[in-house]
Amino acid sequence: MSIRVTIWNENVHETTQPDIAAIYPEGIHGAIAEGLSGLLGDEVELRTATLAEPEHGLSEEALQNTDVLLWWGHLAHDQVSDAVVERVHQHVLSGMGILVLHSGHFSKIFKKLMGTTCSLAWRNEAERELVWTVAPSHPIAQGIEQPIIVGQQEMYGEFFDIPAPEELVFISSFAGGEVFRSGVTYTRGRGKVFYFSPGDQEYPVYQQEQIRKVLANAVRWAAPSSTERQIPEVSNPGTGWFERR
Amino acid sequence: MSIRVTIWNENVHETTQPDIAAIYPEGIHGAIAEGLSGLLGDEVELRTATLAEPEHGLSEEALQNTDVLLWWGHLAHDQVSDAVVERVHQHVLSGMGILVLHSGHFSKIFKKLMGTTCSLAWRNEAERELVWTVAPSHPIAQGIEQPIIVGQQEMYGEFFDIPAPEELVFISSFAGGEVFRSGVTYTRGRGKVFYFSPGDQEYPVYQQEQIRKVLANAVRWAAPSSTERQIPEVSNPGTGWFERR
Amino acid sequence: MSIRVTIWNENVHETTQPDIAAIYPEGIHGAIAEGLSGLLGDEVELRTATLAEPEHGLSEEALQNTDVLLWWGHLAHDQVSDAVVERVHQHVLSGMGILVLHSGHFSKIFKKLMGTTCSLAWRNEAERELVWTVAPSHPIAQGIEQPIIVGQQEMYGEFFDIPAPEELVFISSFAGGEVFRSGVTYTRGRGKVFYFSPGDQEYPVYQQEQIRKVLANAVRWAAPSSTERQIPEVSNPGTGWFERR
Amino acid sequence: MSIRVTIWNENVHETTQPDIAAIYPEGIHGAIAEGLSGLLGDEVELRTATLAEPEHGLSEEALQNTDVLLWWGHLAHDQVSDAVVERVHQHVLSGMGILVLHSGHFSKIFKKLMGTTCSLAWRNEAERELVWTVAPSHPIAQGIEQPIIVGQQEMYGEFFDIPAPEELVFISSFAGGEVFRSGVTYTRGRGKVFYFSPGDQEYPVYQQEQIRKVLANAVRWAAPSSTERQIPEVSNPGTGWFERR
Numbered sequence: 001m002s003i004r005v006t007i008w009n010e011n012v013h014e015t016t017q018p019d020i021a022a023i024y025p026e027g028i029h030g031a032i033a034e035g036l037s038g039l040l041g042d043e044v045e046l047r048t049a050t051l052a053e054p055e056h057g058l059s060e061e062a063l064q065n066t067d068v069l070l071w072w073g074h075l076a077h078d079q080v081s082d083a084v085v086e087r088v089h090q091h092v093l094s095g096m097g098i099l100v101l102h103s104g105h106f107s108k109i110f111k112k113l114m115g116t117t118c119s120l121a122w123r124n125e126a127e128r129e130l131v132w133t134v135a136p137s138h139p140i141a142q143g144i145e146q147p148i149i150v151g152q153q154e155m156y157g158e159f160f161d162i163p164a165p166e167e168l169v170f171i172s173s174f175a176g177g178e179v180f181r182s183g184v185t186y187t188r189g190r191g192k193v194f195y196f197s198p199g200d201q202e203y204p205v206y207q208q209e210q211i212r213k214v215l216a217n218a219v220r221w222a223a224p225s226s227t228e229r230q231i232p233e234v235s236n237p238g239t240g241w242f243e244r245r
Numbered sequence: 246m247s248i249r250v251t252i253w254n255e256n257v258h259e260t261t262q263p264d265i266a267a268i269y270p271e272g273i274h275g276a277i278a279e280g281l282s283g284l285l286g287d288e289v290e291l292r293t294a295t296l297a298e299p300e301h302g303l304s305e306e307a308l309q310n311t312d313v314l315l316w317w318g319h320l321a322h323d324q325v326s327d328a329v330v331e332r333v334h335q336h337v338l339s340g341m342g343i344l345v346l347h348s349g350h351f352s353k354i355f356k357k358l359m360g361t362t363c364s365l366a367w368r369n370e371a372e373r374e375l376v377w378t379v380a381p382s383h384p385i386a387q388g389i390e391q392p393i394i395v396g397q398q399e400m401y402g403e404f405f406d407i408p409a410p411e412e413l414v415f416i417s418s419f420a421g422g423e424v425f426r427s428g429v430t431y432t433r434g435r436g437k438v439f440y441f442s443p444g445d446q447e448y449p450v451y452q453q454e455q456i457r458k459v460l461a462n463a464v465r466w467a468a469p470s471s472t473e474r475q476i477p478e479v480s481n482p483g484t485g486w487f488e489r490r
Numbered sequence: 491m492s493i494r495v496t497i498w499n500e501n502v503h504e505t506t507q508p509d510i511a512a513i514y515p516e517g518i519h520g521a522i523a524e525g526l527s528g529l530l531g532d533e534v535e536l537r538t539a540t541l542a543e544p545e546h547g548l549s550e551e552a553l554q555n556t557d558v559l560l561w562w563g564h565l566a567h568d569q570v571s572d573a574v575v576e577r578v579h580q581h582v583l584s585g586m587g588i589l590v591l592h593s594g595h596f597s598k599i600f601k602k603l604m605g606t607t608c609s610l611a612w613r614n615e616a617e618r619e620l621v622w623t624v625a626p627s628h629p630i631a632q633g634i635e636q637p638i639i640v641g642q643q644e645m646y647g648e649f650f651d652i653p654a655p656e657e658l659v660f661i662s663s664f665a666g667g668e669v670f671r672s673g674v675t676y677t678r679g680r681g682k683v684f685y686f687s688p689g690d691q692e693y694p695v696y697q698q699e700q701i702r703k704v705l706a707n708a709v710r711w712a713a714p715s716s717t718e719r720q721i722p723e724v725s726n727p728g729t730g731w732f733e734r735r
Numbered sequence: 736m737s738i739r740v741t742i743w744n745e746n747v748h749e750t751t752q753p754d755i756a757a758i759y760p761e762g763i764h765g766a767i768a769e770g771l772s773g774l775l776g777d778e779v780e781l782r783t784a785t786l787a788e789p790e791h792g793l794s795e796e797a798l799q800n801t802d803v804l805l806w807w808g809h810l811a812h813d814q815v816s817d818a819v820v821e822r823v824h825q826h827v828l829s830g831m832g833i834l835v836l837h838s839g840h841f842s843k844i845f846k847k848l849m850g851t852t853c854s855l856a857w858r859n860e861a862e863r864e865l866v867w868t869v870a871p872s873h874p875i876a877q878g879i880e881q882p883i884i885v886g887q888q889e890m891y892g893e894f895f896d897i898p899a900p901e902e903l904v905f906i907s908s909f910a911g912g913e914v915f916r917s918g919v920t921y922t923r924g925r926g927k928v929f930y931f932s933p934g935d936q937e938y939p940v941y942q943q944e945q946i947r948k949v950l951a952n953a954v955r956w957a958a959p960s961s962t963e964r965q966i967p968e969v970s971n972p973g974t975g976w977f978e979r980r
Contacts, residue, residue: 093362093406095627115358116434117338119479130732130912132893137585137680142715146894147732147912158867158906159881161338161434161477164411171893171916173908176484177865177882181906189361189406190627225632232406235366239421242620242637340872375667375977377648382830382925387960391649392977403622403661404636416648416671418663422620422637426661435872470877487865487882583852583896605848606924607828609969651828651924651967656899666974679851679896722896724854729911
């Protein structure tokens with residue numbers, strides 16, 4: 001059975017800035033979809049969703065039919081409705097995987113999952129980013145070059161205010177000398193969370209084969225073992241309940 | 246310089262149920278204060294705060310003068326104002342330590358810090374709880390007996406829906422066979438977080454010397470190295486800024 | 491391509507104690523093989539190896555053809571040759587998965603991988619063990635009952651002197667009240683390590699379906715993504731080497 | 736009571752290479768001692784020990800009187816006797832703290848504590864190293880500049896084959912673009928372990944105030960809470976032993 005993937009993108013830069021539209025004519029979501037489709041083929045069933053759609057394209061039904069959600073946002077974090085954020089949160093805790101990308105570090109959903117400010121240092125000067133694998137046997141690092149070279153990219157630097165990652169997969173350095181924990185995993189409830197920082201609207205990062213491969217690996221890694229959603233719940237069992245099953 | 250500790254308690258059971266008031270005549274906060282005072286003496290400067298006070302006793306000024314906040318709540322989680330929760334959250338991220346106790350697992354502040362449901366299994370049948378140390382060199386475990394025996398206690402059992410702890414210090418077993426990760430640490434922003442489950446309103450747990458010792462150790466552990474509050478912030482430094490300091 | 495599994499057992503109890511041979515007529519390795527075969531079928535290619543064989547059945551060639559090694563030992567840890575232990579260690583660091591079982595906590599290979607004493611508390615009084623899942627979305631916990639009930643088992647208790655696990659999957663309680671971190675994962679070099687404590691020679695634990703399912707899940711989890719063995723090595727690259735690839 | 740610190744240095748470069756002796760006229764151990772003495776004063780009781788001394792200056796008595804051991808080695812790892820390594824290992828597991836420095840990553844004791852190859856990439860071209868704090872509330876990071884600038888240093892790069900750190904405190908970048916997990920903590924038995932990579936014999940790194948401050952912080956952090964040594968041991972307690980204490 002294929003992994004049902006929803007790629008969410010606010011899709012604001014691409015629809016309002018011709019220079020960004022030139023880089024991502026099909027939108028950032030389109031470029032990511034192209035990458036995942038090429039690498040994963042029938043293994044995934046892809047759909048995209050954007051801010052402008054009703055319920056941002058993330059209705060209850062849409063999420064029930066999503067195994068892994070990718071999230072790209074930047075300018076419009078505040079325009080994402082709290083009700084949709086709450087719904088996404090419930091689905092992650094119930095087992096849906098989520099990949100949060102680049103400026104998504106400041107999205108409502110990521111901050112809600114992390115419990116921290118998720119703030120960082122940044123500088124947009126088209127610096128070279130090197131993405132180093134520090135967990136070579138992690139599923140997300142399979143087949144990834146050491147290092148991935150991103151020719152031009154916005155710098156994201158430490159201190160990145162996130163909880164200590166469960167697994168630190170990638171560390172980036174930038175031409176200016178800054179470093180960043182650029183690929184980190186968490187579990188929240190029954191759901192898996194992967195944050196991956198490379199990928200800015202101004203540079204064609206999501207068209208790089210190695211970046212696409214990381215995302216493809218991460219989709220596989222974050223997919224739940226079951227399509228059944230089950231939020232962790234309070235229970236009040238009697239003594240020895242397990243012997244009477 | 247002493248550690249400035251604020252012990253917050255919703256103080257509802259004690260003021261509405263005579264049987265609970267009999268166990269905790271000075272309130273749960275009073276019993277905890279007595280314990281910390283006896284073990285830490287001048288090392289701490291103690292105050293208490295309760296739900297009924299203006300701003301729940303947690304004004305901006307009160308928090309600025311708090312190095313470590315203890316939090317006990319149960320019946321009235323929903324009555325804690327969102328503004329106060331937000332304020333406490335900001336202070337934790339800025340460096341204030343927080344110890345969340347027992348039924349505080351379901352408090353707004355703990356759920357906000359964790360990003361999960363914080364749900365668990367429970368059963369109130371006065372079961373024996375054994376608290377086992379699994380990190381004997383952790384500062385919070387110093388001088389603690391292996392195991393701590395709590396004669397009667399509400400059972401809290403797995404699955405406890407929290408993020409994987411940064412440090413797992415204590416695991417409890419209950420007479421009925423359930424287990425619980427009963428002492429866990431996290432960092433959020435610049436603040437340290439310790440959750441410790443033993444301690445129910447119906448049993449005199451906070452009058453046990455060993456339980457008090459855990460709390461005293463945890464106060465020391467969670468105290469920030471500096472009284473200066475500083476929330477992690479976004480910065481936008483120029484290339485090579487660090488060479489021009 | 492199937493996962494090549496080698497089940498190693500010292501096979502001393504079964505060949506010297508008729509009462510143990512009655513429980514495990516095909517040896518502990520035989521019972522484990524039966525379980526994995528039933529659950530994984532063609533997904534695995536199984537072989538067994540024992541202490542008495544030349545090189546304990548773990549020649550260089552045998553290890554090169556092993557994706558995941560299971561290790562059960564108890565009486566004869568000291569009879570395992572240092573050369574074989576060194577060889578197994580090199581293969582784990584190069585990518586081979588290893589599952590260390592029950593009394594294998596005191597094997598030379600486990601102590602070498604952990605760097606600690608691996609000591610624990612024990613008591614053999616046929617106590618009920620309950621194995622609780624604390625990481626429900628972990629691949630090793632898929633389809634596992636909460637809790638697994640092992641009717642009779644040797645007690646293993648804390649403090650278990652192991653490094654803090656990368657992932658804590660299972661915690662056990664025993665009838666006598668002790669607890670134990672009974673399912674823990676590590677990475678060492680490129681290899682994955684899983685220690686799982688249920689399984690004593692005196693009780694038919696490896697004939698329980700749920701215990702077999704844990705081992706089957708763990709075999710899948712520990713299998714390397716590539717059959718190529720590659721030990722992490724020192725390198726001395728020139729500046730900018732990655733730009734000249 | 737002061738923390739009893741032993742600074743161990745193989746002291747080979749300094750006694751055989753005049754250019755190194757010029758940088759470290761009192762030896763690397765002397766420079767470190769000077770730094771700790773200046774920052775910690777009476778808080779520490781310092782002694783040094785070197786390879787050439789009987790038992791490398793690490794007799795049983797010397798270790799019994801050491802709370803925290805610092806370890807610098809490079810050329811002569813193989814000349815350290817296995818008996819001394821075993822003794823140091825036992826003391827760490829029993830509670831003695833250890834700080835392993837720079838090329839000590841390849842020392843027998845560090846490899847024994849880690850269970851991995853501890854291999855890495857390196858290049859000695861006097862590159863600028865930037866040491867970034869990623870755990871600002873960690874005791875070892877108190878008062879440390881973000882970043883520490885080491886003007887000239889040997890490059891150490893990923894993949895560094897160590898177990899996933901319990902706490903990742905520092906990440907370094909180098910002028911050539913490589914990154915390195917340069918400050919990492921572990922617990923082994925009852926002992927605390929800190930590895931810190933800045934510090935090569937060819938550059939006066941241990942004369943930098945900020946580097947000295949990291950080591951001073953780490954000495955405090957690694958000091959055991961008790962001078963009593965106690966290795967984790969196997970026990971065989973009867974049922975309910977804890978009720979009969």
